Amino acid sequence: xxxxxxxxxxxxxxxxxxxxxxxxxxxxxxxxxxxxxxxxxxxxxxxxxxxxxxxxxxxxxxxxxxxxxxxxxxxxxxxxxxxxxxxxxxxxxxxxxxxxxxxxxxxxxxxxxxxxxxxxxxxxxxxxxxxxxxxxxxxxxxxxxxxxxxxxx
Amino acid sequence: xxxxxxxxxxxxxxxxxxxxxxxxxxxxxxxxxxxxxxxxxxxxxxxxxxxxxxxxxxxxxxxxxx
Numbered sequence: 001x002x003x004x005x006x007x008x009x010x011x012x013x014x015x016x017x018x019x020x021x022x023x024x025x026x027x028x029x030x031x032x033x034x035x036x037x038x039x040x041x042x043x044x045x046x047x048x049x050x051x052x053x054x055x056x057x058x059x060x061x062x063x064x065x066x067x068x069x070x071x072x073x074x075x076x077x078x079x080x081x082x083x084x085x086x087x088x089x090x091x092x093x094x095x096x097x098x099x100x101x102x103x104x105x106x107x108x109x110x111x112x113x114x115x116x117x118x119x120x121x122x123x124x125x126x127x128x129x130x131x132x133x134x135x136x137x138x139x140x141x142x143x144x145x146x147x148x149x150x151x152x153x
Numbered sequence: 154x155x156x157x158x159x160x161x162x163x164x165x166x167x168x169x170x171x172x173x174x175x176x177x178x179x180x181x182x183x184x185x186x187x188x189x190x191x192x193x194x195x196x197x198x199x200x201x202x203x204x205x206x207x208x209x210x211x212x213x214x215x216x217x218x219x
Contacts, residue, residue: 015203022199023192051210055202062193083218090219096211115200 008141009041011104012075013114014051016134017044021066027134031113032070034141042075045103049077078107093122104129113137 010031012020020028035042049071056063081102089102097119104112105127112131114120120131132140 013203014207015200018199018203019196022194022196025191026196047210051203051206054206054209055199058206059198059202060194086215086218096207096215099210099215100207115196116204 006144007039007041008111008144009043009076009107009109010035010137011043011045011107011109011112011129012048013100013112013116013119014048014055015115016113017048017052017067017070018055018060018063019115019134021063021070022060027138028113028115030138031134035075036073040141043078043104043107043109044075045078045100045107046080047099047103076107078103081106092126095119095122097122101127111137111140 016028020032023029034040085102090098109129123131
């Protein structure tokens with residue numbers, strides 16, 4: 001019987017999204033490559049888009065075209081958060097990262113990937129999905145590939 | 154005699170081929186290293202700017218909801 005690899009649903013924090021647009025050769029860039037090859041499902045939220053737009057406008061103008069190109073690849077964009085969702089997530093982490101975490105919860109993802117170590121620590125074991133750095137996520141992805149290959153033998 | 158010469162030449166050709174392969178691998182890794190450095194901005198700056206933007210949005214929009 002042939003085993004089928006589950007498509008991971010991955011929420012990109014703004015830091016990872018911008019970093020992936022900045023270079024294709026790092027771990028963040030590799031995640032976007034996996035998305036473009038339909039190996040993972042990428043999820044972002046309106047909050048991530050607003051943050052990215054503002055950061056690009058203020059500091060990183062060269063990322064404008066790669067950002068538009070990414071949006072044209074049609075990642076899943078979650079619906080706008082309700083005040084109730086913001087409040088309930090604030091009870092979990094009590095930080096400015098609340099809207100981002102709430103977006104990932106709303107998107108029913110398997111992973112949230114962020115470059116912010118503090119954010120990773122803050123939400124660790126408090127939600128159903130894993131919050132990892134891009135490098136750690138790639139390790140998990142590789143591990144799951146190996147498991148599928150073993151099952152298929 | 155002729156066989157000895159051919160063997161020597163083949164041995165030499167093999168050595169040259171081996172050296173060429175090593176050179177190709179070195180060149181490949183070297184170019185990959187250079188590509189790794191092909192970033193437009195520093196990752197630290199991206200993280201810093203993201204945090205700053207997030208804080209602004211939080212103060213302007215979300216903190217009022219809580």
